[in-house]
Amino acid sequence: MIVTGFDGSAAARAAVEWAADDALRMNTPLRIVHAVDRWPYQIAKFPPPEWSDAMEQAGEKLLAEAEGIVRSRQPTVTVETRLIEGSPALALREEAVQAAELVVGSRGLGGFAGALLGSVSMHVAGYAPCPVVVIRGERGPVRGEIVVGVEDSSDCAPALAYAFEQARLRGSTVRAVHGWQLPVHVYSPGFVYDLDDIKNRQLKAVTEAITAVRKEHPDAIVVEDVRQQHPVEALTEASKQADLVVVGSHGANALERALLGSVSRGVLHHAHCPVAVVPIA
Numbered sequence: 001m002i003v004t005g006f007d008g009s010a011a012a013r014a015a016v017e018w019a020a021d022d023a024l025r026m027n028t029p030l031r032i033v034h035a036v037d038r039w040p041y042q043i044a045k046f047p048p049p050e051w052s053d054a055m056e057q058a059g060e061k062l063l064a065e066a067e068g069i070v071r072s073r074q075p076t077v078t079v080e081t082r083l084i085e086g087s088p089a090l091a092l093r094e095e096a097v098q099a100a101e102l103v104v105g106s107r108g109l110g111g112f113a114g115a116l117l118g119s120v121s122m123h124v125a126g127y128a129p130c131p132v133v134v135i136r137g138e139r140g141p142v143r144g145e146i147v148v149g150v151e152d153s154s155d156c157a158p159a160l161a162y163a164f165e166q167a168r169l170r171g172s173t174v175r176a177v178h179g180w181q182l183p184v185h186v187y188s189p190g191f192v193y194d195l196d197d198i199k200n201r202q203l204k205a206v207t208e209a210i211t212a213v214r215k216e217h218p219d220a221i222v223v224e225d226v227r228q229q230h231p232v233e234a235l236t237e238a239s240k241q242a243d244l245v246v247v248g249s250h251g252a253n254a255l256e257r258a259l260l261g262s263v264s265r266g267v268l269h270h271a272h273c274p275v276a277v278v279p280i281a
């Protein structure tokens with residue numbers, strides 16, 4: 001099952017459309033969830049009962065709208081709706097436990113104007129136990145390319161598996177992007193690197209990192225793309241030509257187990273197309 005969170009915003013509408021298309025491709029039902037957070041700021045300890053009814057009705061109306069989007073876009077997809085009371089982030093995270101994929105918009109109705117990512121999408125991208133697709137960017141023409149961030153670490157295996165499977169379902173190319181930079185040596189500026197040697201080794205590491213997944217997908221068309229750039233820059237740049245960018249929730253040096261690795265966080269903030277964050281195993 002695919003789950004999508006709907007709050008009535010334009011981004012959430014785009015998320016419902018994405019989820020409907022994925023449900024068709026992945027041949028799985030779709031569940032649309034709206035969480036009614038009655039008193040997020042504890043404004044009222046004893047709310048008048050008619051307020052609750054009004055909120056519930058508004059929630060059902062939203063869900064009916066979202067269901068309508070799915071029915072007109074992908075009429076063969078099985079769709080159900082669910083109204084949940086509580087915090088949207090926690091509700092979606094719980095729903096994600098049974099889901100193959102969770103789809104949300106990068107923004108919702110709340111937040112402040114300049115925010116690049118809402119708190120709900122940030123939370124679920126960091127905590128959901130399934131891949132989370134965050135819809136962002138203008139919807140452009142189909143590019144036929146899925147970008148995946150590659151590191152020489154087995155931690156990126158789930159992200160690679162997701163990216164190759166999405167590419168297979170869509171008949172798209174996979175672009176395996178690895179960004180690397182020289183370390184900044186403040187105290188030894190005279191240190192000289194053999195750049196060609198480093199580049200060759202980076203490329204070899206990428207080839208090795210994707211060997212296993214390529215065996216699973218022998219027909220996949222893959223471009224190995226090593227760039228001397230910060231990984232966030234490299235992936236953001238590549239996202240301009242992609243339908244989806246796939247990253248792992250954490251990288252190899254997730255020392256402190258922050259909510260999200262710095263690369264995933266950066267890509268979620270800056271990518272020009274939807275981003276899938278895949279939890280590491």
Ligand SMILES: Nc1ncnc2c1ncn2[C@@H]1O[C@H](COP(=O)(O)OP(=O)(O)OP(=O)(O)O)[C@@H](O)[C@H]1O
Pocket residue numbers: 004005006007009011012015033034035036037088103104105106107108109110111112115117118119120121122
């Ligand atoms: N009440 C909700 N029920 C279900 N899904 C929701 C709800 N609120 C948000 N979402 C999902 O999360 C996505 C991002 O919204 P989010 O709430 O994170 O951003 P925001 O409203 O701009 O900022 P914030 O709420 O953090 O102030 C939405 O596009 C939607 O998919």
Ligand SMILES: [Mg+2]
Pocket residue numbers: 007108109110111118120
């Ligand atoms: Mg919100």
